[in-house]
Each structure stands twice: as structure tokens, then as C-alpha cells.
Amino acid sequence: MGLRMQRGRRPVAGSSLQVPALQLHVSKTAMRASQKDFESALSQVKLLKDPGNEVKLKLYALYKQATEGPCNTPKPGVFDLINKAKWDAWNALGSLPKETARQNYVDLVSGLSSSSDSSSQVKPEADRKQPGYETLVVTYEDSITKIMMNRPAKKNAVTTQMYNEIMLALKAASKDDSAITVLTGNGDYYSSGNDLTNFTDIPPEGIEEKAKSGAILLRDFVDCFIDFPKPLIAAVNGPAVGISVTILGLFDTVYASSRATFHTPFSHLGQSPEGCSSYTFPKIMGPAKAAEMLIFGKKITAAEACAQGLVTEVFPDSTFQKEVWTRLKAYSKLPPNAMRISKQVIRNREKEKLHAINAEEIRVLQERWLSDECTNAVMNFLTRKAKL
Numbered sequence: 001m002g003l004r005m006q007r008g009r010r011p012v013a014g015s016s017l018q019v020p021a022l023q024l025h026v027s028k029t030a031m032r033a034s035q036k037d038f039e040s041a042l043s044q045v046k047l048l049k050d051p052g053n054e055v056k057l058k059l060y061a062l063y064k065q066a067t068e069g070p071c072n073t074p075k076p077g078v079f080d081l082i083n084k085a086k087w088d089a090w091n092a093l094g095s096l097p098k099e100t101a102r103q104n105y106v107d108l109v110s111g112l113s114s115s116s117d118s119s120s121q122v123k124p125e126a127d128r129k130q131p132g133y134e135t136l137v138v139t140y141e142d143s144i145t146k147i148m149m150n151r152p153a154k155k156n157a158v159t160t161q162m163y164n165e166i167m168l169a170l171k172a173a174s175k176d177d178s179a180i181t182v183l184t185g186n187g188d189y190y191s192s193g194n195d196l197t198n199f200t201d202i203p204p205e206g207i208e209e210k211a212k213s214g215a216i217l218l219r220d221f222v223d224c225f226i227d228f229p230k231p232l233i234a235a236v237n238g239p240a241v242g243i244s245v246t247i248l249g250l251f252d253t254v255y256a257s258s259r260a261t262f263h264t265p266f267s268h269l270g271q272s273p274e275g276c277s278s279y280t281f282p283k284i285m286g287p288a289k290a291a292e293m294l295i296f297g298k299k300i301t302a303a304e305a306c307a308q309g310l311v312t313e314v315f316p317d318s319t320f321q322k323e324v325w326t327r328l329k330a331y332s333k334l335p336p337n338a339m340r341i342s343k344q345v346i347r348n349r350e351k352e353k354l355h356a357i358n359a360e361e362i363r364v365l366q367e368r369w370l371s372d373e374c375t376n377a378v379m380n381f382l383t384r385k386a387k388l
């Protein structure tokens, strides 16, 4: 997503303006950073350890101010969380002159470079619910970051906001000092998949634009799972549908309640597989079983999913929570670096391939979203004519 800093890319993203330690580096001297200093800071920033979203927002804002001047783009919608945060950060710089923004950018990068060895791990407040999420409950306890989808009345259907919040939570978990990260659902469902109302708010630019922005969101979402560096566990507390099933192939361990079912009704919805399932499912369960799920939309039970290798272990629903969390608490006490490195050894060689598969699946899906088959299926659900 937008809040990334990668080699070869312009730095994006930055901060609320409350980074006291870093603000100290904002120059109060008369010295002006030259264009060369600025370009050198732009190169330097790509080599830094990820400084976190706050600082990335600050960098983003200063970069935009230094190169384009005061914020000059329309304010993004309230649910476009990432772009709104970026816009807010840039807009907050008001009429700060370009030269000052350039100097501040150079000073900020220089401050980051000198402190980059001191703290790469952010310790979340122990045993506390993390603030700032509306569709999730994110907690940290016993070295476990737990991300719980929290729209039980809607069967944890994944709205645009929830996609964005899950990405933010995963990015934060990848940097906190938790040993393992768990995704689960609140209520009787794990998740009913993509919220079908995501398809309804068509922008003035038209349906193609909607499909394009959906494709970018989905690509970034799946990329987050491909790249997640620590052991990632799904605690599938109930039925799982669509995208919540397909991404399971990117988890390291999947525990399921005996009540869980796994359903990928893409043909029914006029859509096609995502989440890298076109690759991971045949690999995990063999092409024949994968085809039954991904082409014919066969719903399978937890026991079947376990027999086919998609699920690690099934627990009786009555003891699911107790048994899973006891197990996970024990695992979370293992040496975290060893677990992370083992995951890398297991997964890294496939990462590039998975990113390419993700991109290809989304290219196909984006076309599907514009098809009559897909439009009719979504309309049928929304007008109560059809359910899975």
C-alpha cells in the first residue's frame, strides 16, 4: 500500500506531526539544503530500516511540500484511510515554503540515519487493546498479536475499511515485539468474505475506476500476507467464505473449529480465484480437490479441509478457544528470531512467484468484476434474491 518505502521508489508516507525526538532534528538554522542534499536524502531513505507509519507520513508530507508546494489535491473519502492519512499530513504543512520543507526532509532523514540502530522494534502496550481500529479488535498479550475481525452482525464481511485496517494491523505486528500473529473472527463466523456492498459505491469516474481501485486494494492486501515476516496463524472460529479462505494458503498454521466450513463460490459470483489460491490450493491439496473448491465452489467441512492439508488441526467447537490459545501461548514462548528465520527459510524462495501470481489473478479478476455474470450475482445477493 501507500505506506511503503521500497528500493527504487519515491519515499511515501510519514506521520502525525507528533514525533518529538524527530522534531528536534528539524532545522532551525539558516542553512539551506541544496537540491543535491535533498537527492542524497531521497537515496538514503531507501536504505533505512522501516521507520514506521508515523515517520513515513512525515516524510511523505515533507517530500510533497518540497516538490509540489502546499497540498493541492482533493481530500480523499473518509474510508480511504491510507490516502486520507497522507493527505492530512501534507495538508497540515500549510504554506510551509518549499525550501524549508526540503531542509526539514534532509534533517529528518539525517536524524533517522543516526538513530536507526537504536530501536527497530516497537513494544506495544502489554495486554491492551490497540486503539485506532473500527472494524477490528487488535490486542497484544503473551507475545501474541491477535487481530480479530469485528463485524459479527455482518458475519465479519470484509469492507474496504477492514481491508485497510488489516493491512495496518499486519504492518504494525510485523514491527512490534510479538513472536506470533493470529487472525480470527468475532461471533459465529470467521468471515463471510468480501463485503458485497464494496461493489456498490461507484465513483463518478465509473465502474472501470472502481474495478481499478479494488484491484489495487486487493493486490496490496494479499501482498501483506505474502510478505508477513513472522509466524502467522489463523484461528478459524466458524464458517469462512471467499477471500478469507483463499488467503489461508499464505498462513503458516490454520486451526479450525469443528463448526468451520470453507467455501470459495467464485463461479457462483461470476468471479475467479484470488489470494494466490490458484497456486497454493493445487499445491496444498492437489489439482482435483482444488478444482472442486475453486471452480465448482464446493463447500468443505473442517475435517475435510484438514484431510486435504488446508487446515493444520481441528478442535471441537466447545473447546476450540481454550485449546487453541493454550497451544499458541506455548508456541509464543519459543525463541522469536529462530521462528522468524525458519519461516523465511520455508517461504522466501516462493515470495517472488507469489507476488507475480497475485498480480495475474487480480488482472483476471478485475475483468470479471466488469462482467454481467458478476454484476448479476452481486445484485441478486443485495436484493435478497440469493444467498450462498
Ligand SMILES: CCCCCC/C=C/C(=O)SCCNC(=O)CCNC(=O)[C@H](O)C(C)(C)COP(=O)(O)OP(=O)(O)OC[C@H]1O[C@@H](n2cnc3c(N)ncnc32)[C@H](O)[C@@H]1OP(=O)(O)O
Pocket (backbone or CB within 6 Å): 153, 154, 155, 157, 158, 192, 193, 194, 195, 196, 197, 198, 214, 215, 217, 218, 241, 242, 243, 244, 265, 266, 269, 271, 274, 381, 386, 387, 388
Ligand atoms: C476490494 C474488493 C476485493 C474483492 C476480493 C474478492 C473477494 C471475493 C470473495 O470474498 S467472494 C465471497 C463473497 N461473500 C459472499 O458472497 C457471502 C454472501 N453472504 C451470504 O451468502 C450469507 O450472508 C451467509 C451464507 C454468509 C450467511 O447467511 P446467514 O447466516 O443466513 O446470515 P445473513 O445472510 O442474514 O447475514 C447477516 C448479515 O450479514 C450480511 N452479510 C453477510 N455476508 C455478507 C457479505 N459478504 N457482504 C455483505 N453483507 C454480508 C447480510 O447481508 C446480513 O445483513 P443484514 O442483517 O440483512 O443487514
